[in-house]
Amino acid sequence: MGLLVATGLAGCQAKGNTGNENPDIVAGMSKQRLQRLDDHFRRQVDEGKIAGVVTWVARHGQVVHEDAYGMADIEASRPMSKDTYFYVYSMTKPITSVALLMLYEEGRFQLNDPVARYLPELASLKLYAGDGAGGRMTLKDPKRQPTIEDVFRHTAGFLYGPAGSRGIDKAYGEANVMGGTLADLTQRLGQLPLAYEPGTQWVYSVSHDVQARLVEVLSGMPFDEFVRQRIFEPLNMKHTVFGRPDDLKEQFAVIYAVDEQGRLQPNGALDAPGAATRVLGGFSVSSTAADYGRFAQMLVNSGELDGVRLLSRKTIDLMASDHLPPGVARGAAGGGTAGGEGYGLGVRVVNNPAQAGNLTSTGTFGWSGAAGTHFFVDREEDLVAVFMIQRMGGADGAGLAAQFETLVYQAIAD
Incomplete structure (x- = not known):
């Protein structure tokens, strides 16, 4: 049975039980129904299908559910625990956006400023207009240069890398x-053309890596020092780091991949030279479920914690x-948003839960990571939740994150 706790998270007034209420209900969440989360x-x-999992849920400033199950390292027979570290991949992105927004609040830039005002190496970018004779790229001038808002919302004209021929x-590959x-x-x-017209x-x-350079x-x-001093330390995120430090390696969950037979095999992603020490704005942070939960709790509290x-x-x-913008094409090369969803400043945003086909509230936001990590923030329900696994690929893909959301929401009892 999952660990059901009522740990206070300061900075959010608890609206949960009084002595006369149903003992099955904690902060408006049903213990019995939360058991479905563990069971699933x-x-x-x-x-x-997965080696191990940690789930963490808080509502009205109380941690109402925390469970760890399975193995962090199958080969070493090391069990998963609530203190296990996970490489959260793209769940780094909302942290990067918060860092840049802190500088926005200091008046350092405006959203409609051209990126090149602060990063002159990105000035006068050309636009890719197809391939000409001999496979050489045809270039032209874009209608406008990318803005900082474009960089926040993935509409700047950049790619992540080779996505075709x-x-x-x-x-990009070269x-x-x-x-x-x-x-x-x-x-x-700055030496490459834009892949499409900004916006x-x-x-x-x-x-988000451009965002991180803007922070610098x-x-x-x-960038990593700014984030430590301005986000991790103030939020008391003692178990959140960049990369995979050598002295913490045995506390990390192994990243697995699914082979052709559907079996879990160690991926080795962080064992490549330099992979465990790189600092990027798009992916490079590692955290525990509870520690990342503190970051999420700050967001649901509208920017404040403790x-x-x-x-x-x-x-x-x-x-x-x-x-x-209205009518923007969704040319996602991975990590896309679903119907009924849009994209904010570094986060997926639910615009229409019915179209999105889920139980979230309008305005719910969050993001996921390549190895299966996921979090969401629902300010209407005063609810945050974190889902941690380490598995690349698999036929169910993002379905596990969607299942997690459903299993959290179905436990609301008020």
Whole structure:
């Protein structure tokens, strides 16, 4: 049975039980129904679909559910625990966006500022217009240059890397855009054309890495140091780090992949040279479920936790609004948004739960990671939840995250 607790998270007034209420209900959540969450994902472990899982749910400032099950390392017979570290991949992105929004609140930039005002290496970018004779790229001038808002919302004209056989894809591969430092990344990006007109398509891309470089330039600090000092330490996120430090390696869940027979095999993603130490704005953070939950709780509290305010309520409102222009094409190369959903400043935003086909509230926001991690923030229900696994691929893909959301929401009892 999952650990059902009522741990207080300061900064949010609890609206849960009084002595006269049903003892099955904690902060408006049914203990009995939350057991379905454990039962479902324990079954996924027992059937060999995932190695292990940690789930964490808080409502009205109380942790109402926390469970760990399965193995963090199958080969070493090391069990999963609530203190296990997970490489959260793209769940780094909302952290990066919060960092940049903190500088926005200091008046360092405006959303409609051209990115090149602060990163001159991205000035006068050309636009890819197809392939000409001999496979050479045809270029032209774009209608406008990318803005910082474009960088927040994946509409800047960038890619994540080769996504096909076009000349622009080959150019991204040859440039090794993701190699090196954040400064290297934007320098290399400045030598490439835009893949599409800014503001016309939503394409998952290196935009958050550009955000991270903006943090460095605007603050005068290394990105990882800014995040540690301005986000992790104030929020008391003691178990959140960049990469996979050697002294913590045995506390990390192994990242698995699904082979052709459907079996779990160690992926080795963090064992490649430099992989465990790289610092990026799009993916590089590792955390525990409870620690990431503190970040999520700050968001549901409209920017504050335990008396520490990182952002104003108005800035969280802005972050969690859909910023995609009407009719924008969804040319996602992975990590796309579903029907009924849009994209805010670094987060997926639910615009219409009926169209999205889920139980979330309008305005719910969050994101996921490549190895199956997921979180969401519902300010209407005063609800946050974190789902942690480490598995690349699998036929169910993002379905596990959707199942997690359903199993959390069905436990609401008020």
